Amino acid sequence: MALVMENLTEEPTSTEKPVEVKDYRKVLLVYNPFSGNGVFANHLDHIIDRFQDAGCVVRPVRGAKSKALEYVFQTIHTEDYRQVIIAGGDGTINLVVNLMIKYNIELPISIFPAGTANDFAYYLELPSDIDQMIDIALGEKYTYADVACCNGRYYVNVAAMGTMVDVSQKTDPVLKDKLGVLAYYMAGAQELTSLKPLPVRLIADNDVYDEDMYFMLVMNGCSAGGFKHLSPDSDISDGLLDVLLFREMPFYDMVRLFFMLLQGQHKDDKNVLHFKTSNLVIESDVTFGTDVDGETGEKLPLHFSVLHRRLKITTKENDI
Numbered sequence: 001m002a003l004v005m006e007n008l009t010e011e012p013t014s015t016e017k018p019v020e021v022k023d024y025r026k027v028l029l030v031y032n033p034f035s036g037n038g039v040f041a042n043h044l045d046h047i048i049d050r051f052q053d054a055g056c057v058v059r060p061v062r063g064a065k066s067k068a069l070e071y072v073f074q075t076i077h078t079e080d081y082r083q084v085i086i087a088g089g090d091g092t093i094n095l096v097v098n099l100m101i102k103y104n105i106e107l108p109i110s111i112f113p114a115g116t117a118n119d120f121a122y123y124l125e126l127p128s129d130i131d132q133m134i135d136i137a138l139g140e141k142y143t144y145a146d147v148a149c150c151n152g153r154y155y156v157n158v159a160a161m162g163t164m165v166d167v168s169q170k171t172d173p174v175l176k177d178k179l180g181v182l183a184y185y186m187a188g189a190q191e192l193t194s195l196k197p198l199p200v201r202l203i204a205d206n207d208v209y210d211e212d213m214y215f216m217l218v219m220n221g222c223s224a225g226g227f228k229h230l231s232p233d234s235d236i237s238d239g240l241l242d243v244l245l246f247r248e249m250p251f252y253d254m255v256r257l258f259f260m261l262l263q264g265q266h267k268d269d270k271n272v273l274h275f276k277t278s279n280l281v282i283e284s285d286v287t288f289g290t291d292v293d294g295e296t297g298e299k300l301p302l303h304f305s306v307l308h309r310r311l312k313i314t315t316k317e318n319d320i
Contacts, residue, residue: 024057025082028072028107030096032063032088032114040087040114043130050134056082063092073099083108083314085137089115090157094293097147097311098154110137110314119223120157123236124315136314143319144309145236148220150290151298156236156311158224159297159304161282162215162246163195165289197248200284204243204277211273212248218280218304219244227261237319239308241280245273280304 033041048058061072063086084107086096093111100107112133113121124143127133147154197212217224219242222234231242249257249271260266267274282302290297 024052024055026080027051027056027058027082027085028076029058029060029085029087030063030069030092031060031085031112032092034064035088035092035115040112046130047134050131051138054138056138058085063088063095066095069095070099073103073105076103076105078105078107081107083110083137085110085112087112087114089113089118089294090120091115091294093120093157094155094295097156101147101154101307101310106312108142108312108314112137117223120221122223122228123157123221123234124313126315136316139314141315141318142312143237143315143317145311145313146220146239147307147310148218148241149305149307150218150292151303153292153298154307155220155293157219157221157293158230159218159293159302160216160224160291161297161302162198162213162288165215165291165297195254198284198286198288200245200282202243202245203281203283204275205279206277207275209245209273211245213245213273214248214254215246216282217244218242218282220306230261233267237309238276239306240276240278241304241306243273243275243277243280247271247273277304278306 029047031040031044044060048060051058061069063069084096084100084105086093086109092115096109099105100109110133111121111124111126112130113126113128118126126136145156147156148159149155150159195214197214199210199212200216202209202211217230219231219234220236222229222231224230231244234242244267246257253271257266257269257271260269266272280302281304282300284300287300290299290302292298
């Protein structure tokens with residue numbers, strides 16, 4: 001019997017062409033599946049497809065899993081990544097920005113507004129159409145934005161305090177999904193009859209104010225809770241915070257001021273204290289609720305500062 005030996009050193013022949021190897025860059029996509037009406041997840045495959053066609057590999061991470069998300073930012077190799085996409089509302093942006101600063105991540109960010117109010121995205125004039133969002137994210141146009149800090153906690157849009165601060169936190173999530181910003185208005189109206197003035201001291205760059213207030217905002221952006229013109233003069237890259245304090249006032253003034261707020265005509269009203277500052281301390285002898293970008297905030301006293309132009313954000317118009 002003849003012994004047949006296989007030639008193991010000979011390379012197999014093939015008529016197939018070798019696969020073209022591309023230099024793919026990674027994109028970290030942090031999305032909140034519960035933001036807004038929860039439909040963003042339906043676009044994931046389309047987003048991944050668009051980015052792959054552009055030579056990018058998308059790494060999706062659920063923003064609702066905070067421990068897993070922190071692990072991602074703690075271990076990320078930034079040199080392998082093109083950018084971070086944040087898909088959600090202001091709370092999701094807040095979560096990601098805090099982790100990026102904590103771990104010194106300086107990648108550009110792209111925002112896909114998918115929350116209820118999307119106040120920070122409104123300031124940046126970002127679209128609601130998914131393909132337009134992707135076009136901006138894949139582009140090379142950028143702007144810079146400040147990041148505000150309250151007691152060591154960072155935020156991009158607004159810190160609120162006072163007897164109405166519970167509005168966004170108490171609003172039924174189902175109602176928010178169905179009615180959007182109208183739900184905030186309805187919840188706010190229910191609080192008007194129970195407002196109580198709160199004594200506060202504000203220590204700013206150049207002045208000290210002693211006031212009795214109902215409500216107060218320390219803003220980096222221009223809108224909050226769906227009120228689009230709360231601080232129309234705000235500039236997110238000027239290194240300053242816009243402070244709005246609503247003084248104790250009669251009920252009929254509250255109704256009048258509400259409609260002025262909707263139109264952005266309240267800044268010079270006698271019941272409103274408005275000023276800009278780069279540093280602020282808020283003190284009070286009483287305890288009241290605080291809120292940072294829609295989430296439960298810090299305890300008094302509050303110390304505010306600004307990280308000037310800390311974020312690089314993709315946008316429709318270049319501002320660098």
